[in-house]
Amino acid sequence: MQHRGDEPSATDRPNRSAHPGQRGPVGRRSLLIQTATVVALSALERLSPALAAEAEPVPDDPTKIPGRSPTPYGSRARFEISARLAKDTRSLTPHQDLHGIITPSSLHFERHHNGVPAIDPSRHRLLVHGLVDRPCVLTMDDLRRFPSVSRIVCIECSGNSAGEWSGPTGRTVQETHGLTSTSEWTGVPLATVLREAGMQPDASWVLAEGSDAAALTRSLPLAEILEEALLCYAQNGEAIRPEQGYPLRLVVPGWEGNTCIKWLRRLKLGAAPFMTREETSRYTDLMPDGLARQFTFVMEAKSVITSPSGGQHIKPGFVEIRGLAWSGRGRVSGVEVSTDGGRTWHRADLQDPVLPKCHTRFRFPWRWNGRGAVLQSRCSDETGSVQPTRAALVAVRGLHSTYHNNAIQSWKVTEHGQVVPIEA
Amino acid sequence: MDRSSRSRRNAACWGWAGTAAIGVVIWGIQARAGERYEIGRPATEAEIRAWDIDVDPNGHGLPPGRGSVADGAALFAAKCASCHGPTGTEGPADRLVGGQGSLATARPLKTVGSYWPYATTLFDYIRRAMPLTAPQSLASDEIYSLVAWLLYQNGLVPRDIRLDAASLPAVLMPNRDGFVPDPRPDLPR
Numbered sequence: 001m002q003h004r005g006d007e008p009s010a011t012d013r014p015n016r017s018a019h020p021g022q023r024g025p026v027g028r029r030s031l032l033i034q035t036a037t038v039v040a041l042s043a044l045e046r047l048s049p050a051l052a053a054e055a056e057p058v059p060d061d062p063t064k065i066p067g068r069s070p071t072p073y074g075s076r077a078r079f080e081i082s083a084r085l086a087k088d089t090r091s092l093t094p095h096q097d098l099h100g101i102i103t104p105s106s107l108h109f110e111r112h113h114n115g116v117p118a119i120d121p122s123r124h125r126l127l128v129h130g131l132v133d134r135p136c137v138l139t140m141d142d143l144r145r146f147p148s149v150s151r152i153v154c155i156e157c158s159g160n161s162a163g164e165w166s167g168p169t170g171r172t173v174q175e176t177h178g179l180t181s182t183s184e185w186t187g188v189p190l191a192t193v194l195r196e197a198g199m200q201p202d203a204s205w206v207l208a209e210g211s212d213a214a215a216l217t218r219s220l221p222l223a224e225i226l227e228e229a230l231l232c233y234a235q236n237g238e239a240i241r242p243e244q245g246y247p248l249r250l251v252v253p254g255w256e257g258n259t260c261i262k263w264l265r266r267l268k269l270g271a272a273p274f275m276t277r278e279e280t281s282r283y284t285d286l287m288p289d290g291l292a293r294q295f296t297f298v299m300e301a302k303s304v305i306t307s308p309s310g311g312q313h314i315k316p317g318f319v320e321i322r323g324l325a326w327s328g329r330g331r332v333s334g335v336e337v338s339t340d341g342g343r344t345w346h347r348a349d350l351q352d353p354v355l356p357k358c359h360t361r362f363r364f365p366w367r368w369n370g371r372g373a374v375l376q377s378r379c380s381d382e383t384g385s386v387q388p389t390r391a392a393l394v395a396v397r398g399l400h401s402t403y404h405n406n407a408i409q410s411w412k413v414t415e416h417g418q419v420v421p422i423e424a
Numbered sequence: 425m426d427r428s429s430r431s432r433r434n435a436a437c438w439g440w441a442g443t444a445a446i447g448v449v450i451w452g453i454q455a456r457a458g459e460r461y462e463i464g465r466p467a468t469e470a471e472i473r474a475w476d477i478d479v480d481p482n483g484h485g486l487p488p489g490r491g492s493v494a495d496g497a498a499l500f501a502a503k504c505a506s507c508h509g510p511t512g513t514e515g516p517a518d519r520l521v522g523g524q525g526s527l528a529t530a531r532p533l534k535t536v537g538s539y540w541p542y543a544t545t546l547f548d549y550i551r552r553a554m555p556l557t558a559p560q561s562l563a564s565d566e567i568y569s570l571v572a573w574l575l576y577q578n579g580l581v582p583r584d585i586r587l588d589a590a591s592l593p594a595v596l597m598p599n600r601d602g603f604v605p606d607p608r609p610d611l612p613r
Contacts, residue, residue: 136465147461196460207478209475209478213553215552266475268478272480274548275542280540280545280603281534281549290527290528291603291604292603293604294605294606295605388611392612393611
């Protein structure tokens with residue numbers, strides 16, 4: 001950057017041989033330059049915080065130069081470069097770089113069917129109609145007036161790991177498991193809004209429709225979602241990101257991501273499913289006998305080791321095996337880790353909070369002896385569901401069901417410490 | 425729901441006198457679960473009509489108009505073939521034609537003709553989402569015509585079909601009974 005020229009020259013720099021804790025001499029020119037830089041940067045920060053952070057000079061000793069001013073909207077350190085992997089209609093969360101359970105909003109996976117629409121929230125409306133007594137229109141201000149609920153849940157695309165049915169194809173955990181992310185979602189319960197509209201007794205399904213260029217629609221059975229579904233306007237404390245459905249998204253905890261209709265503009269109540277393309281041609285699971293399972297909403301018990309994972313490199317000695325586990329059926333009850341390809345299993349530690357239908361962080365302390373190893377994790381949930389091997393899953397569902405692949409993932413550690421996906 | 429059961433539990437703890445006293449204080453300032461909030465406004469007929477674009481398997485929602493295979497062929501060539509191929513089989517986007525009898529084989533081909541259970545869904549989907557570069561730009565007659573051509577290409581309607589709100593829901597798709605409810609959990613424990 002051109003600002004590099006503004007950095008103090010070697011002669012202007014504080015004496016680097018100075019004893020730690022003892023301030024070195026600061027030349028007048030250096031001080032002037034630093035002051036000018038700080039002033040210029042504050043101006044830049046107001047215009048573009050991200051650009052300002054990038055332009056900020058990095059001193060040899062940050063204790064000797066005043067830091068930059070507060071900014072209106074923060075950004076991460078310029079050295080942090082972890083990014084989604086964006087391709088066609090989706091982008092994948094870089095789980096290999098992340099910690100804890102909350103996915104940064106900027107790294108939450110994307111899946112959209114005809115682009116991310118630009119929507120002015122002041123003009124956005126939710127229409128509720130069909131089998132209701134009082135068809136109504138709600139603005140975003142209206143929706144925020146209702147009693148609100150916050151909930152930390154993961155959303156997983158049912159196509160997560162869809163490329164892995166016939167064996168490993170993704171090289172990194174981002175490629176194999178990047179279509180799941182966790183946020184704190186805030187909004188109004190669907191039940192509250194439907195009560196306001198006056199659900200009629202014969203209403204049993206709701207069609208949810210987005211205002212994107214796919215006008216994406218799914219039919220959802222009311223009895224199964226009324227208790228938990230939320231109409232969300234906030235994600236991780238601020239307005240939902242555009243690619244996550246700004247300004248309004250239906251969130252159905254534990255169900256495939258496609259049911260969590262983004263850019264929500266219409267709810268129509270009916271007495272039967274509407275049989276949209278997304279619940280007939282797509283998001284149905286073809287079995288070996290030629291029949292297809294329909295309305296396979298729930299995401300099942302699943303886990304994956306995020307570190308060490310494909311593409312990473314480890315050294316002999318202590319290695320903390322870290323990963324994520326989740327189940328759309330409820331809470332994770334346990335995670336087991338194997339370092340020998342599933343021959344022996346060890347209980348992993350679960351990090352609180354362990355929330356239902358949410359990513360749970362697990363850890364297992366391991367000493368790598370420098371010999372080849374195959375790392376696996378296996379999730380169990382509170383309903384007794386256990387994450388299957390790929391072979392067990394394929395034995396029942398065949399190779400063409402596309403969606404809902406919750407098989408155990410295997411990472412091979414070579415003698416050189418290289419981590420690669422492997423069929424195990 | 426949750427809240428009302430909690431307040432019922434609380435009420436039992438407080439006893440009658442306490443409940444009565446506190447009830448007087450709370451009444452009028454705390455909205456009770458289950459009541460309406462009087463938020464939002466009634467939707468007008470015009471607002472509903474403008475957005476109510478879905479079509480169900482019984483044909484509810486199909487607009488007036490009609491289409492022909494011949495018109496559909498010309499429209500498909502002009503507006504769809506660049507993505508779906510000249511005959512709906514070449515891609516690169518979804519194959520729309522063929523694949524019947526392939527679903528139980530090692531190379532299943534899911535197309536409109538082999539997989540889609542309802543012809544009405546085709547109308548609904550084209551109307552709301554196609555063509556990809558100009559969704560919701562087609563007139564009803566154009567959509568009926570495209571549906572007619574695609575059904576004809578799949579061998580499901582005769583060449584002289586006049587497709588409209590009455591005839592479209594009557595088209596029986598080969599995979600109409602090819603879908604089953606979710607049986608999961610389905611793996612041995």
